[in-house]
Amino acid sequence: MSPAQVSLPAPGVPEDVLHHIGPHAEIVIPIGFGEPPTLLDTLEEHAGELDGVRVHRMDPYTERRYIRGEFGSHLRHVDYYLGPGSRQAFWEGQCDLVPNHFSEMPLLLRRLPPDLIIASAAGPDEHGYFSLGTNADYVASFIGQVPFFLEVTNAQPFTYGQNQLHISQVAGYIRSDRPFPQLTRREPTAQDKAIAEHVAELIPDGACLQVGVGSIPDALLTSLSGHRDLGVHTECLSDGLMHLVEQGVVTGARKRQHRNKHVSTFCVGSPELMRWLDRNTAVEMMPVDWTNDPRTVGGEPNFMSINATTEVDLMGQAASETIAGRYWSSSGGQADFARGAMYSPGGKAFIVLHSTTHDGRGRIRSQLTPGSVVTTLKNTIDHVVTEYGVAELRGASLDERARRLIGIAHPDHRDELRFHARRAGLLLGSAGH
Template sequence: YLHGEFGDRMRHVAYFLSPITRECFASGCVDLVPSNFSEVPLLMRELERPLVVASVSPPDRHGYVSLGTNCDYASSLIGHADFFVEANQQMPRTFGRGQIHLSQVAGWCEADYPLVAPAPVEPSAIDHRIGGLVAERIPHGATIQTGIGGMPNAVLAALGDHRNLGVHTELLSDGLIDLVENGVVTGVDKVVNRTKIVGTFALGTRRLYDFLHENAAVELWPVRYVNNPRVIGQEPGFVSINATLEVDLLGQCASESLGSRMWSGSGGQADFARGAMYSPGGQGFIVAHATAHGGQVSRIVSQLTPGAAVTTIKNTVDKVVTEYGVAELRGRTIAERAAAMIAIAHPEHRQRLYDDAVALNFVRPGSAIGERGGD
């Protein structure tokens, strides 16, 4: 049905594009609702007669099933929508706010098949460089949010010497397991959900799913709670780490589209960036390789590509990190922002960016721009 086989009788509406739905959207067979992940449950509640079809854990001895790896928006619809669930023998039973009693569901069936288990992405040398720059700025006892992929894995790998970190994150991934088992993540300094690892969904290998199964130290909560900037902001020293596709000299981040071509969605990036901004002593990192396509295309641009969707606005962005350094933007003037961004661009692109900055009246002619990268 993703390819429009049923016409308007059954049409897929996405809140985030995956590799599967991306091409279907481009061909006009799928619709996309721009939204922050935290507000999706509220949008879904407004639908006419919503029905939730979800994969869950097998029932426990009390008749409760768990939403397992996917608490996110489904848990917020418990009591507000009819549920039909598939009890998969291989779905972990997780704690938190994702339990539903079989007496509450409209129907259920049993299944036994492996969960989607993408192999961890091996970080590149550039990923490790960026990960190290971020990790050295994270203090002991901080609470972190990160995602999945090469750069997030590199950040987590660089945190091995830290102590008493906490986790409050949208996505739980394999990279967290070693930090827990090595005593890096304890959560003892957290203010909200002290000692608990909090997330809203999980994606990883079977090792991750086995780690989550009946693990009382891990709690999956609804996304309207986990991604709520007001909740995040209650945690002192909160650190958010998110990737972008393109960022301009003012700090505007286009993280969901390549020009006018929609690539994914807003997800939780803006939620966590705002939460880190509200947190006392919080930090928000936006990470990106300085270039793409073998160095020919700069990810730092004077102006975003026409048609690009701004995911995180300039006033929210705190620090931008490439392999060439860290640009600290919060509280800086437009001229200082432009200079800081040019300094972390690839050296071959800096002169062009500087010339553009002068033409845009962001910096004055003759202004000094760092030659060795960011701070």
């Protein structure tokens, strides 16, 4: 006997979302591909009818009029991680940025509290469930607590985990054929590949991975093709992780939590990745206040966290959200995973960076550039990796830290770093010579 079919209401029109937005409403949108473009178009088209409405989200890919502040107090953007769509607007003072750890986003949003969540979705299936597709992130924590209005698109894969909503939990939905934004991908350089090889040598078989997105992580995942029984418990699931699953390198067989499953809180990548995610029961999308909680991470043995930074000073402070002292992104989950890896039996956290910028400026510095903010504390830092090697800093004295970091700096900058380290009292005696 076939299962009973759920009677589903027909999709509505985009303007229906306006019925759920009152004066001073606080609206939340998922990160990345979770953006509902048609519904956002509708809010902008009717912005003059809105009163003090704020939209809260992380990492917008697309620049929009409301993000640029074109509607004044009618419709305003509040950011929690600057992306291509909001960076310039923030620099020009047109939107807000709230500092945060990614794991604490649901906690911060509950302080508002949210009135409505609008999101992209897949479905509904024959049982009346929608899936948030590429996303769980901070919005999945509000399922059953806050009304959702969904934009169902063919682009969204139907995924599983704790990111599904029943039709009874949805205030309304529309259908659209809007595609995901185009992402640019930079091919790994020789420096990226050298960094990746250094890290790969320190990752044992059976380890559980959290890997960021970018050319260095892409190179690392390629370098791991000879490993066995790796697991995935990550913030963002990408094409590189998909390829390791397909190669049989990632199985999750030695994981303690969600064994044999690949856990993430959001996904970005190619159309191939989207097809692979669709109806893939091996992937579990979980809320960020669970995936990124250092206590969750610490419960997974041999946890390996790999994230990029822009600068590290000789005490081991990593500035990962500013470039040359100017805000570029935000903290994301870097500190969450670095802290969690400290608690994990056999865990390691890697902070990776090129030794210099494109114009030759050193990224390992005697002091961080004025205006830079510390993302990963000196007390939390573990391994720092450049193309010149690995500096293990956990448990090291200030003298040992300075010497090890100078040893992986670009050779052209090492003498100057030693000079400043001695002046600052970081090097004892002749240890820096």
